[in-house]
Amino acid sequence: MSSTFGTYKTAYSGMYTSQAGLGATSNNLANVNTTGSSRTRVSAADKVTAQSSGSMGTGADVSSITRIRDQLLDQTYRAQNSQASYWSVKNGNLEYMQELMSEFGTTDSSSTASSSGLQATIEGFFNDWSELAKDPSSQSTRQALVEAANSLVSNFSELDQQLQQLQQDACNSVKDGVDSLNNLASKVAVLNGQISQAEVGNSGEASYLEDQRDELLDQISSLANISVTTGTDGTVQVSIGGTALVDGTKTRTLTVAGDGSISSPLQVQWVNTGNKAEISGGSIKAYLEDAEQTGYSDIATATLPYSYSTDNTSSISTLRQGLNNLLTTVATEVNSLLSSGTDLDGNSGSSIGGFFTPVDSGKALGITNIQVNPAIVSDTDKIAISATGKKGDGTIAKAISNLTGGDYFSCNGLAMNSTEFYAALTSWIGTAGSNASSNYSTQSALVTQIDTQRQTVSGISLDDEMSNMIVYQNAYNASAKVLSTIDELVAGLISDLGGELS
Structure with missing residues (x-):
């Protein structure tokens, strides 16, 4: 059985946990229209004190701030997004070519x-x-x-x-795409470092950093085919054709060789080895194909x-x-x-x-x-x-x-x-x-269908968040009421003891 003063700590832990839940809910509401933002939830755990006669609950504690995300849907989205970007370029170029074919005319003599x-x-x-x-x-x-x-x-x-x-x-779009790819990879590497530090420190802020990183990975998938694996420290490895573009806080740089002519066709290469990058999807792949002049x-x-x-x-x-x-x-x-x-x-x-x-x-x-x-x-x-x-x-x-x-x-x-x-x-x-x-x-x-599924899992709902806010608010008020009640009891006890001594 908890002591009177022990109940203070129990009530305080309830207030602390509810306040953390309100903080997460507040952040969700603030980012309801932010692209790539995921719902976060506070996970609470019982605080237990072991005793010779058993155990005794001493309140609650925040065990983690959890990001609601389905990695399988993320992987599927990126694979399909890569193909959608590829066909977007192909479709746009072919439409333009058909328009060109119909633009040229003649005047009958x-x-x-x-x-x-x-x-x-x-x-x-x-x-x-x-x-x-x-x-x-x-x-x-x-x-x-x-x-x-x-x-x-x-x-x-x-x-x-x-x-x-x-x-x-x-040709120009290939070079621009590779520049963007390198830039996005560098940003992912920076976030990897920040996420790793947050995970080690257990600060709970990694969830929001991971949202930013996932948004960057979605952008990368539109440029090229990628595979993403997550390490135990929370960092990700991003690979193209089996070669790591991002590995923790390190990146490999891509460059474009050739000028696009028949004698010097374009090729995307790894700077450190000079090997050809195996790009099989995304807008870069489509531009590489259409820049190919050996067919003429x-x-x-x-x-x-x-x-x-x-x-x-x-x-x-x-x-x-x-x-x-x-x-x-x-x-x-x-x-x-x-x-x-x-x-x-x-x-x-x-x-x-x-x-x-x-x-x-x-x-x-x-x-x-x-x-x-x-x-x-x-x-x-x-x-x-x-x-x-x-x-x-x-x-x-x-x-x-x-x-x-x-x-x-x-x-x-x-x-x-x-x-x-x-x-x-x-x-x-x-x-x-x-x-x-x-x-x-x-x-x-x-892509739209899969993204809708992703939003169903991780998207922020105003109705849900408002309901959660009421739950956390009532829980906070209840814990505060317990604290106030204990305070009144202790005050009354002190007052009674003081009266007897006088």
Whole structure:
């Protein structure tokens, strides 16, 4: 049985424990709208004094301040968040590429109507050859053809420049992502040190530090795939592809090697070893793939048709290669036909080097190095469309207009004409975009669903916290009442004893 003065300590312990619970509740309420904040609960334990006849309760004590968190849900969230970030980048780039494909148009030479889409530019170019075949000596038709050819080259070249810029943006995003990864890792290491000290000192403040660390880990998971393990001292080890990025208070630094060119592709490496970092998810992985340029190359025109495939890692390089194939093949076939013709001045078509020529004669003809022959731009009479040498002969112009029906292209092993090839190209990018959009939607839904589950476990509820506050308040008041009652009893006893002595 507790003594009168022992009851003082028992009542005080109850007040202390209730006050700690009120403090935790107050902090929960203050962080009800704070991103990443978890509910905390005060765990109380009986204070027991062992005696020869048994044991006696001497109140309560705060054993710990516990953070309500499900680590399995955290791990699942980060894995799905990594994939969602990956598909977000893929989806965004493919959507932009589809927009670019539809932005470039042409004005029909036979009317004032303007058509959008790259296909309209191609059709307008071949239609003008058909018109020239009807009236080979028409200066206005020849001029319209040159304008259509310039429009064709300009649109293809400008589209390719936009795609190159998108690819350069991907390179820059890889470097920015790695910088962010290193910065976040350093912050996690600092928090690891603080949490370890709090755990050793049993100060109870580690719960709030762990919330900050978990928020950083969520951010890291959007950049790259990570695995997280927690040590006995409360610190975490964060690994990428089996190599520790953060280990306690220590970090390993990542860097980006290469400039993104074909000869020097980008690679994320560990600074201390130079080994490649095995990044298999997150936005950095997506940007690395789209920055890859090895899927693009010049075309050897002597070996046409070019064997085109849509299986390259980078969707940007895949589209660039398809457009390069389309333009270069058309230019090569037009040049080949015109080389056998005669112009209005009676000169051979081969004398000027082709209808399309490279801007830099030292490099291969292609989408990045092509122009309408300046000699033809300045004098349209040099367009050699006569097969007989007669000025009224438009045989070669007719043959060029029929190029759209020839199987001069190969896509994924199938022979195609220009219309079919362009349709295959647009179909591929549409399918790739649809798949990316579907995957992104699915992953986003999973991330939202898992985060909702996390919030159900660790989220702060105003109603629950208000109820807890009332419970702790009543418990505190009850313990205070006991303390007050004991105080009155002792005061009365002292008063009575004093009266007898007098």
